[in-house]
Amino acid sequence: MKQRVRFAKHGKVRFLSHRDVARVWERALRRSGVRASYSEGFSPRPKLSFGLALSTGYESLGEYLDIDLAEEVDPAELPGIVTPSLPLGLEAQAAIPIAPGTDSLQQAVTSSSWRLEVVGVESSAIASAVARVLALGELPIVVERKGAESDLDARPAILDLSADGAVLEAELATQPRSLRPAELLRAMDPTWTLGRVLRTHQWTSVDGARCEPIPLGDLGACGATSAPHAQARAS
Numbered sequence: 001m002k003q004r005v006r007f008a009k010h011g012k013v014r015f016l017s018h019r020d021v022a023r024v025w026e027r028a029l030r031r032s033g034v035r036a037s038y039s040e041g042f043s044p045r046p047k048l049s050f051g052l053a054l055s056t057g058y059e060s061l062g063e064y065l066d067i068d069l070a071e072e073v074d075p076a077e078l079p080g081i082v083t084p085s086l087p088l089g090l091e092a093q094a095a096i097p098i099a100p101g102t103d104s105l106q107q108a109v110t111s112s113s114w115r116l117e118v119v120g121v122e123s124s125a126i127a128s129a130v131a132r133v134l135a136l137g138e139l140p141i142v143v144e145r146k147g148a149e150s151d152l153d154a155r156p157a158i159l160d161l162s163a164d165g166a167v168l169e170a171e172l173a174t175q176p177r178s179l180r181p182a183e184l185l186r187a188m189d190p191t192w193t194l195g196r197v198l199r200t201h202q203w204t205s206v207d208g209a210r211c212e213p214i215p216l217g218d219l220g221a222c223g224a225t226s227a228p229h230a231q232a233r234a235s
Contacts, residue, residue: 002066004095006095013089014059026048034073049105050066051064051109055181111175113169115200116185118192119195139187
């Protein structure tokens with residue numbers, strides 16, 4: 001059976017790379033006695049599938065991975081079983097069973113919400129930049145993907161943007177063209193410096209409503225599409 005797990009990543013553990021986090025999870029499952037299925041071949045590995053990679057140094061309130069289990073485990077009990085074997089700062093929060101053929105996390109997540117600290121810039125300047133960007137029809141930027149530079153219009157990927165003092169709150173698309181937090185900041189003002197970064201939500205779309213892959217609280221809840229988000233999608 002497969003289960004989808006939500007976990008947080010914060011504190012010093014934020015400096016673990018995406019690959020390091022995968023290794024940590026493999027060890028935690030072994031130590032906690034949760035048996036994952038293994039791939040075949042000369043170098044069998046646990047069948048774990050992670051969601052959108054979180055850049056090294058970034059924190060998150062909700063990351064996700066899918067685990068192909070070799071034996072049944074109650075999803076309600078899985079977080080409590082695994083968390084003691086994870087390092088401080090990684091915490092399994094919830095788990096749900098997923099049916100065969102369920103879209104991968106890479107396919108399902110269409111956007112992420114972020115809180116981005118801007119270092120050494122006055123709040124008024126940040127607010128002015130937000131207003132300027134939202135008024136633009138396009139926002140050209142050069143991005144690097146797989147070692148090659150390409151031109152990108154960043155504006156369609158900015159689904160929501162606001163300022164809370166020295167902190168930007170943004171919802172950025174991951175499909176069809178993604179925009180990274182550092183790229184957003186560079187597009188707004190290349191002289192700005194990015195401080196702490198927190199991913200607060202990852203969003204899927206179900207019948208026109210935004211949903212988290214595993215919402216905390218009511219696991220079946222699905223939030224209605226916000227007005228800014230709907231306007232950005234319609235434009």
